[in-house]
Amino acid sequence: MTGELSPIDKAKFVAAKRAVDFVEDGMRVGLGTGSTAAWMVRCLGELVRDEGLKIKGVPTSTRTAALARDVGIEVISLDEARWLDVTIDGADEFDGDLNLIKGGGGALLQEKIVATASDQMIVIADVGKEVETLGAFPLPVEVIPFGWQTTKALVEEMLISMDVLGRNTTLRMIGDHPFVTDEGNHILDLHLSRIGNPRQVAMVLNQVPGVVENGLFIDICDTVIIGYGDGRVQVRDINDGTVENGRLDFAESDNLFTDLTE
Numbered sequence: 001m002t003g004e005l006s007p008i009d010k011a012k013f014v015a016a017k018r019a020v021d022f023v024e025d026g027m028r029v030g031l032g033t034g035s036t037a038a039w040m041v042r043c044l045g046e047l048v049r050d051e052g053l054k055i056k057g058v059p060t061s062t063r064t065a066a067l068a069r070d071v072g073i074e075v076i077s078l079d080e081a082r083w084l085d086v087t088i089d090g091a092d093e094f095d096g097d098l099n100l101i102k103g104g105g106g107a108l109l110q111e112k113i114v115a116t117a118s119d120q121m122i123v124i125a126d127v128g129k130e131v132e133t134l135g136a137f138p139l140p141v142e143v144i145p146f147g148w149q150t151t152k153a154l155v156e157e158m159l160i161s162m163d164v165l166g167r168n169t170t171l172r173m174i175g176d177h178p179f180v181t182d183e184g185n186h187i188l189d190l191h192l193s194r195i196g197n198p199r200q201v202a203m204v205l206n207q208v209p210g211v212v213e214n215g216l217f218i219d220i221c222d223t224v225i226i227g228y229g230d231g232r233v234q235v236r237d238i239n240d241g242t243v244e245n246g247r248l249d250f251a252e253s254d255n256l257f258t259d260l261t262e
């Protein structure tokens with residue numbers, strides 16, 4: 001069964017599988033969005049179903065909410081939870097300080113709110129997401145639909161003044177229509193040169209009227225779990241500086257793989 005997964009999916013899976021070890025009975029858990037986070041939600045569902053794990057999940061998108069319910073996780077809102085023990089989510093890029101670019105799946109607003117409301121944020125990622133300097137992945141910025149072209153012009157002006165505008169800024173589209181987030185907003189994807197000063201860029205972007213939130217997650221992530229296609233997993237914690245290396249035995253997970261790929 002494992003043979004049916006590509007190396008990148010195996011890498012995502014092993015990171016997700018290791019991450020659910022951090023979830024304990026009674027926890028309120030932020031559930032991220034994206035293909036890596038979806039593996040994590042399925043792994044948590046296995047634990048709920050087979051081992052009676054009792055958790056409450058706060059999803060970061062309607063997609064994740066539907067999947068969580070599907071696999072038997074009790075779903076509550078952030079307002080019901082108020083504060084979370086841990087959030088586990090994917091990322092589009094992470095650097096050595098565990099600063100992130102997120103929002104490739106368009107869920108950055110809820111993801112940032114949920115991660116910020118958590119004692120711990122764990123990012124799960126395949127090794128290809130690690131970068132020296134953020135910015136190769138286009139930076140998603142959520143903007144309200146009203147006057148979005150003016151907002152885009154103001155954002156570009158700001159990026160030029162900070163010397164980080166690389167090519168251009170594009171409105172994310174789905175076919176012929178602008179992508180619409182769960183909050184009814186649009187996404188601008190900023191094609192930048194490398195972001196040497198992500199903290200400053202994140203702060204300044206949010207000053208532009210019409211910008212709701214940007215996909216730079218600065219000082220939010222505590223732990224990254226990096227998966228490799230051969231089953232190796234590395235856990236790095238930014239707070240205590242620990243690095244743990246391990247390996248997931250695919251054979252032991254065959255049942256899980258069988259379930260997940262059906």
Ligand SMILES: O=C(CO)[C@H](O)[C@H](O)COP(=O)(O)O
Nearest residue numbers: 034035036090103104105107
């Ligand atoms: O930020 C996100 C969604 O808004 C995702 O976590 C990010 O895009 C990574 O996705 P994937 O795990 O599919 O590579």
